[in-house]
Amino acid sequence: MDGNIAETRQRLRDAMPVARRWAYFDHAAVAPVSGPAAAAMQRWVDESVSEGDTMWPEWGRQLKSMRQSAANLIGAATDEIALVPNTTAGINLVAEGLDWRSGDNLVTLGDEYPSNLYPWMHLADRGVETRRVPTADGVVDYDQLADRSDDRTRLITVSWVAFSNGCRRNLDAIAEIAQRKGALLFVDAIQGLGVFPLDVSRTPIDFLAADGHKWLLGPEGAGIAYIRRDRLPLLRATAVGAHSVVHAYDYTHIELKLKQDAARYEGGSLNVPGMFGLGASIDLLQSLGVENVAAAILDATDSICSKLREGGFRVVSPRDGEQRSGIVSFEFPGADLLAVRRHCLEQGVALACRAGRIRVSAHAYNTGEDIDRLMSSLATFTE
Missing domain, CATH: 3.40.640.10 (Type I PLP-dependent aspartate aminotransferase-like (Major domain))
Structure with a gap:
């Protein structure tokens, strides 16, 4: 594995408490909140409880910083x-x-x-x-x-x-x-x-x-x-x-x-605490380098597609060059897809059903072990 990919994956995984329990492949629906986002929101809660709106000058400065982070993410002006x-x-x-x-x-x-x-x-x-x-x-x-x-x-x-x-x-x-x-x-x-x-x-x-x-x-x-x-x-x-x-x-x-x-x-x-949380996650991703995050995601989804094909599943997501993304959609013929999802959740694997197919959406912190858990859950499904 490319060294940058491995480092990016581990650094982001360290910031994702959800990875301790779940092989989480449902980021295209609702992603787990990052550790830095949770900490930023908790700080706001603690400050609001103890200080009330006397914190507004500081909160205003933080919102300004968050807006700048969002602008930097897309090359825009604040x-x-x-x-x-x-x-x-x-x-x-x-x-x-x-x-x-x-x-x-x-x-x-x-x-x-x-x-x-x-x-x-x-x-x-x-x-x-x-x-x-x-x-x-x-x-x-x-x-x-x-x-x-x-x-x-x-x-x-x-x-x-x-x-x-x-x-x-x-x-x-x-x-x-x-x-x-x-x-x-x-x-x-x-x-x-x-x-x-x-x-x-x-x-x-x-x-x-x-x-x-x-x-x-x-x-x-x-x-x-x-x-x-x-x-x-x-x-x-x-x-x-x-x-x-x-x-x-x-x-x-x-x-x-x-x-x-x-x-x-x-x-x-x-939504001030929400904006603080979003800003913390944006800063986290930018500290890793969006290009590095993209490379780690594509490495994970390429691996998922390879294993799905080996397992006899038909991948319907376009996987040529820059058409690739973090989302992989595949067919599970004859299966009750909601039952598949329930079975996977019981195995600690989160995924989704969309448009009559199974959809998995991997982030940069998903590891080979997560992918193995996904494949094992699919292989053990019986209606």
């Missing part, structure tokens, strides 16, 4: 980052914020997670068409994506990594199509952010959102949205509150003068 409760909230900033006109359309993929479909479909009563381009087990036909876009296409919206089978999409190619068609680009990054490199200063993405409770190893209820600085005027703020204005903490000064950065979308109170 004023382009909004702190949001989940990916859906980030999607709706764009869906409800753009000045759609009847006859507009947007183009997306046929296998999107529902949260990257319903907000766009909800625009139908404004005369906006949602066009869904089919994929082949997650693989995108970029020519077809371009062909479905026309001069009334306002937006192309895609998941970076397909939730059901793990196909990682070429964001540079999709961004080129969007630019050529004069459309904006939104990326649902939840299944790849933090474990595969992304630089929005190089890949011209207009909007992006991701929750922290999957590959970022943070808690639920804490995520980030990215709005490219020059796109900020395009989005009407739809959830304006006391924190949306430039004089956010002067509560007797009533003047609707919105902040000139992405924080204008943070109208109300934030």
